[in-house]
Amino acid sequence: MVKQKRVTSYDVAREAGVSQSAVSRVFRPGFSVSKKTREKVLKTANAMGYRPNAIARMLITQQSGMVAVIISSRANENYPEVLSQLNKNLSEKNKKVLLFTLDDSAGLDDVMEQIWTFQVDGVIALAAHFDHTNLEQFANHNVPVVLYNRHAPEANANSVCCNHDKGIKQLVDKLIETKHKSFLILSGPEDSDVANERREVAIDKLKYYGIADVPVIYGDYNYHDARHSFSQWAKDNPLPDAVIAANDIMAIGVIDEARENLNLSTPEDLSVVGFDGVLAASLFNYQITTVKQPLEQLTKAAVDMLLERIENPDSSPESRVLSGTFIEGQSVKPRTR
Amino acid sequence: MVKQKRVTSYDVAREAGVSQSAVSRVFRPGFSVSKKTREKVLKTANAMGYRPNAIARMLITQQSGMVAVIISSRANENYPEVLSQLNKNLSEKNKKVLLFTLDDSAGLDDVMEQIWTFQVDGVIALAAHFDHTNLEQFANHNVPVVLYNRHAPEANANSVCCNHDKGIKQLVDKLIETKHKSFLILSGPEDSDVANERREVAIDKLKYYGIADVPVIYGDYNYHDARHSFSQWAKDNPLPDAVIAANDIMAIGVIDEARENLNLSTPEDLSVVGFDGVLAASLFNYQITTVKQPLEQLTKAAVDMLLERIENPDSSPESRVLSGTFIEGQSVKPRTR
DNA sequence: ATTAATAATGACTTCGAATGCAAAAATTAT
DNA sequence: ATAATTTTTGCATTCGAAGTCATTATTAAT
Incomplete structure (x- = not known):
């Protein structure tokens, strides 16, 4: 006692x-x-x-040994794994993860205040959409930032990103090869940079193949949104040959909605492609044709870059783009007509 | 510049x-x-x-304002949500989350060292299996601990836990009601307390109904393990009427393995129940009969208890048990024979 | 108006480790 | 053995905010 x-x-x-x-x-x-x-x-x-005492040490050395990881609360199926990987990689370099979740962009100012306050050594931002001003503030406070899965070569920050561009093109190529003629794009939310990139690339690539005016619907990257959006759209629109979903979970949502409420099977009546390569996409009953993100490499790169920047603050910003793996599933079937 | x-x-x-x-x-x-x-x-x-400056403040006030959240790296589908909820609840109380992942029990000592070092205000432990000695150490260092999803009324620590006992009983009752006669238990890993509890309760309840010597196989809470274990077992054992899986993901693994390699459909040839109530379990093609954990309440309770303990260190340890929701899916079919 | 009670303020110390600097000790060179 | 060099060591200061205590300003009471 x-x-x-x-x-x-x-x-x-x-x-x-x-x-x-x-x-x-x-x-x-x-x-x-x-x-x-x-x-x-x-x-x-x-x-x-x-x-x-780590706290006393932080105070005198002006180095907290902590890295802020900012996650938008928008559930992305990959995050748990990403987070765990980041944590593992950072632990190995003797950095601790201080976690911040971001409900909406309104909270960003608050998060930034806290970040100054905690004197974190650096920031890894998952899917939070920082604008120029935000990045400048980080720079002014000498806090290195790595943007995860956001391609931002123009910004004064490091970034690591899956090659969405290439991945989407592979998926579109596949659908064209297999003679699909009409398409529907199920995009992620409009305030997500990744969602916008994936959508625009798909549109461009389809245009390249002579297919214009592809309809676009939106969903918040989750299953129920996907089902809802798709069913709303299907009510008064002709069925496309293929749906290009912004991620696997939404692809699954489309497949389920088609099956349950429209009595359509995938891939017989409708082809669907996704993105990410999450576990659910590989389940026997779905087997989505998708592009798997190279998570381990992405997280490792993010951590390496951040540490490099911490040790050498004046090194110039770098942007790494890693290709995903095309996975041929069972959710696409060649059209004959 | x-x-x-x-x-x-x-x-x-x-x-x-x-x-x-x-x-x-x-x-x-x-x-x-x-x-x-x-x-x-x-x-x-x-x-x-x-x-x-938060660091200086921590030093003088002897309060870091940080809570260590310890996550075992064993992938549990619920964790991302749990983590995000915990973070949200803690943020509201002005506490930050400092993240620790635990690869195996070997790393625990190291984690504990770090925890002293960082002077965290408290600890929330997800699925890390602390023994008596560990808990004593925390007590000695005056660090309040809340065990998440581990029922430990005997220990000198707070705990919050889903009522696995009750949930498993509901599932077994359902299977008995629907005239299932032979069973197979697919347990989680032997070093997981939750897994052990779920398994033992299932065994006991079946024994209560006069069914003894129920075979048990093991898997590491994940899809591929489940498939592998089940296929190995199915090689030289008669097919049971029902499989009681330790969690939804493993239930899905069993269903997929049965379908793909044994040419058996669920629930026609084989009933399967899970536990957790994760998204994948609710997908149209699976619709597992399961028990959904009350995540929000669990996390809220965990945070409330921890803060109570931080403010009032001498309050006696409390143990809260919350019931899950039984979800009737499509993975169980009444047997006629 | 004078005293009593209360509120606001600043000087100074504290938290615990890190580090520049000068002194002391150990090592090497002559 | 002495000087020159290098390695160890301890003193004193620093990091930045919080809080104790005595002092001063303000308000309330008589």
């Missing part, structure tokens, strides 16, 4: 008969301490259960 | 013609400052872009 008092470096120093500086140096890698004192200090420190 | 120097409370004080203490008090809620000084300070602070 003893109110355990924290053991400080002074306590250890007194006990070991050395100065506080000596204790400090023992726990700082790469500082010169004689073997004798090192051992002496280590022994008493262990005996007393001493651990350096 | 100006190396922006941090603005401190001293800077603001000087500029506003007051003392540093005054500035500090303005930014501390509930401290007495005259309206005049408050306004003066706020104005200059804003003009200078001053934000109190």
Whole structure:
């Protein structure tokens, strides 16, 4: 029942008969301490259960050792894995993850305030849409930023991004090859950069093949939205040959809505393609034709870039684009007519 | 290109013609400052872009304002949502989430060291299996702990837990009602407390109905493990009427394996029940009969309990158990024979 | 108007580790 | 053995806000 008092470096120093500086140096890698004192200090420190206080260290070194990871609350099926990977990669570099979720863009100012306050060493932003002003603010505060899955070569920030462009083109090519003639695009939300990119690339590529005025409907990247949007649209529009969904979950939503309420099977009556390569897309009953994002490489690249930038703040912004893997599923069937 | 120097409370004080203490008090809620000084300070602070330094504050107040959330890397489909909910609830109480992932129990010591180091205000542990010693250590360091989804009334820690017991019983009852006679249990990993509880309750309940020696196979809570375990088992064992899977994803794995490689349909040839109520379980092509965990309530309870404990460290440990919702899907069909 | 009570303020210390600097000790060179 | 060099060491200061305490300004009471 003893109110355990924290053991400080002074306590250890007194006990070991050395100065506080000596204790400090023992726990700082790469500082010169004689073997004798090192051992002496280590022994008493262990005996007393001493651990350096990270907070005090942060204050004096001006480095928190924490990286802010900002996640928009828009559920993306990949995030859990991305988050876990980021955390793993960052842990290996002795950085901790401080988590921020962003409900809407309104909250961004608040998040930024907090970020200054916590003196994080850097920021990895998943799907939060920062504008120029935001990025400038980060730059002014000397906080390096890596944008995850947002291609922003023009901005003064590092970014790592899956090659949505290429992936969408592969999917469209596939649909054209298999003689699909009419299309519907189920885009992600309009305030998502990734969604906009995927949609525009699809439109452009279809136009390239001579198919213009492709109808577009929207959904918030989730299953129920997809079902709802698609059923609304299907009410008073002719059925397309193929639906190009912004992600796998929405592709599944379309397939289910078609099956349950329109009595249409995929791929017999309707081809559907997705994007991301999440687990659900690979389930036997769906097997979506999609493009799998290279998550491990993306997260690893994000962390590497951030650390590079932290260590070398004046290195120029870099933008990495990694290609996904085209996965041929069972959700596309060649059209004969 | 100006190396922006941090603005401190001293800077603001000087500029506003007051003392540093005054500035500090303005930014501390509930401290007495005259309206005049408050306004003066706020104005200059804003003009200078001053934000109190959280690190310095932590050091002096001995409160980091951070809560460690420990997640085992074992992918649980619920975690992303749990994490996001926890973060949301904690943010509202002005706590930040510091994320720790735990690869295996070996890493626990390291995580605990870090936790002391960061002086977190409390810990929420998802699925990490702490033993008595661990919990004692937390107690010794005066770090309140809430165990999430682990029923531990004996331990000196708070816990919040879905009523797995009741849920499993409902599922078994359903299977018995519908005249299932032979069973197979697909348990989660043996080192997971939740998995063990779900398995044992199922075994007990079946025994209560006079069904003993129910075979048990194992899987690591994931799809591919489930498929593999089930196919191995099916090779040289008679098919059961029903499979009781430890979670929805494994239930889906069983259904897919049965369909793809054993040419069996669910529920015609094989009934399957899951647990959790994840999105995938509700997809049209699966519609698993399952029990949905009350995630929002669980996370809210976890946060409430933790904060209560932080504010009132001597309150006695509490254990809350919340019931899930039984969801009747299409994966169970009454047997006639 | 004078005293009593209350509110506001600033000087100074504190939290715990890191580090520049000068002094001391250990090592090497002569 | 002495000087020159290098390595260790400890003192004192720093990081930035919070809070204690004594002092001063303000308000209320008589």
